[in-house]
Amino acid sequence: MIKTKTIFAWKDKESAVSEGAEQLRNGGLVVFPTETVYGLGANAFDAEAVKHIFEAKGRPQDNPLIVHIAAIEQIGDIAAEVSPVARTLMEAFWPGPLSVIMKKSARIPDEVSAGLETVAVRMPGNDLARELIARAGIPVAAPSANTSGKPSPTLARHAYEDLCGKVPLIIDGGPCRVGVESTVVDATGKVPVILRPGDITPGMIREAVGGVRVHDGVMSEMKKDEVCASPGMKYKHYAPQAGVTVFTGDKKEVAKCINFRYHIDSMQGKKAVVLCLDECAGLYAECSILPLGKNAGDAEAALFRVLREIDEQGFDAAYFHAQEEKMGLAVMNRMIRAAGHHIVAAGEEKE
Numbered sequence: 366m367i368k369t370k371t372i373f374a375w376k377d378k379e380s381a382v383s384e385g386a387e388q389l390r391n392g393g394l395v396v397f398p399t400e401t402v403y404g405l406g407a408n409a410f411d412a413e414a415v416k417h418i419f420e421a422k423g424r425p426q427d428n429p430l431i432v433h434i435a436a437i438e439q440i441g442d443i444a445a446e447v448s449p450v451a452r453t454l455m456e457a458f459w460p461g462p463l464s465v466i467m468k469k470s471a472r473i474p475d476e477v478s479a480g481l482e483t484v485a486v487r488m489p490g491n492d493l494a495r496e497l498i499a500r501a502g503i504p505v506a507a508p509s510a511n512t513s514g515k516p517s518p519t520l521a522r523h524a525y526e527d528l529c530g531k532v533p534l535i536i537d538g539g540p541c542r543v544g545v546e547s548t549v550v551d552a553t554g555k556v557p558v559i560l561r562p563g564d565i566t567p568g569m570i571r572e573a574v575g576g577v578r579v580h581d582g583v584m585s586e587m588k589k590d591e592v593c594a595s596p597g598m599k600y601k602h603y604a605p606q607a608g609v610t611v612f613t614g615d616k617k618e619v620a621k622c623i624n625f626r627y628h629i630d631s632m633q634g635k636k637a638v639v640l641c642l643d644e645c646a647g648l649y650a651e652c653s654i655l656p657l658g659k660n661a662g663d664a665e666a667a668l669f670r671v672l673r674e675i676d677e678q679g680f681d682a683a684y685f686h687a688q689e690e691k692m693g694l695a696v697m698n699r700m701i702r703a704a705g706h707h708i709v710a711a712g713e714e715k716e
């Protein structure tokens with residue numbers, strides 16, 4: 366166990382940046398805010414420092430990390446080759462919630478890329494994150510600052526709960542604006558391929574580059590031993606202790622199904638909760654609800670906090686009323702993973 370210090374960036378930004386930068390330069394770990402989720406950072410050129418990230422998170426060794434930069438010039442030390450597609454994406458969306466996969470340079474240790482020939486790079490949209498990276502003077506490898514398998518942290522408190530005693534410094538920058546992790550795009554080919562959906566949508570990428578493909582693994586199940594484009598896709602993710610089920614289909618059919626399940630749970634003494642957009646709350650008048658807001662942006666911002674609240678409030682089961690067109694691909698992808706691919710097509714149940 367090590368002592369974990371928290372610095373509140375809104376009270377003392379200078380200490381947050383200077384102490385954070387010093388930790389990073391000395392091979393230490395720092396939890397820091399980004400616009401997506403909190404990151405657990407280490408010097409991306411320091412293999413030993415990066416190993417500590419995997420230990421603190423309990424992360425599988427074969428899952429590569431994203432390298433964070435503060436200025437476009439840093440790319441030269443990280444990527445061996447920047448394709449025209451990568452260049453266009455960087456110009457269109459950085460700083461912002463987009464990680465671009467490129468051929469890696471020899472300076473990036475295998476610990477960062479998990480042995481792959483490629484590296485994911487991103488310039489975060491959060492000012493404090495960029496100041497910290499710039500002050501440290503090195504690129505920062507950072508996964509989300511949660512214990513592996515738990516929902517990503519959108520509040521410093523979440524990172525504290527998972528990593529207290531395992532990291533020397535947490536910088537609290539308040540709630541993360543976006544709330545889901547960056548869109549991960551493979552830009553090594555002619556057409557960009559989305560490996561993980563995020564706030565930058567397929568439509569936005571198509572508009573910038575002229576084409577886009579969403580990898581099959583984004584919505585379907587990958588087998589544990591399957592060779593896949595993005596190792597992160599095969600792990601059960603974001604999972605609360607409670608059983609989560611995703612319901613898709615006609616709104617009224619979904620409501621019928623969920624209300625029925627909820628009723629059975631109550632009779633059996635089980636505590637259930639419904640996750641839905643505000644517009645559907647009226648369909649669940651008799652139920653406990655964790656609301657996701659009005660639209661995709663609200664749902665992204667609320668999602669990981671709500672997934673943690675399912676356990677914090679002691680629910681045994683969570684029923685997610687999916688509305689893909691209104692919630693977007695990023696929220697659907699995270700919920701399907703949280704449910705371990707347990708999806709019910711309402712009205713078509715074969716039971």
Ligand code: TXA
Pocket residue numbers: 399401402403404405428429430431462464466478481483484485487507508509510545546547548549560561594595596597598
């Ligand atoms: O928004 C974010 O991306 C946050 C913040 C902290 O920046 N970071 C984050 O990192 O979500 P992490 O490690 O939790 O997720 C990184 C994802 C994983 O699914 C990993 O498999 C994929 O990116 N990835 C990283 N490098 C890759 C590569 N070279 N090829 C394919 N996938 C890669």
Ligand code: MG
Pocket residue numbers: 508509517
């Ligand atoms: Mg993660």
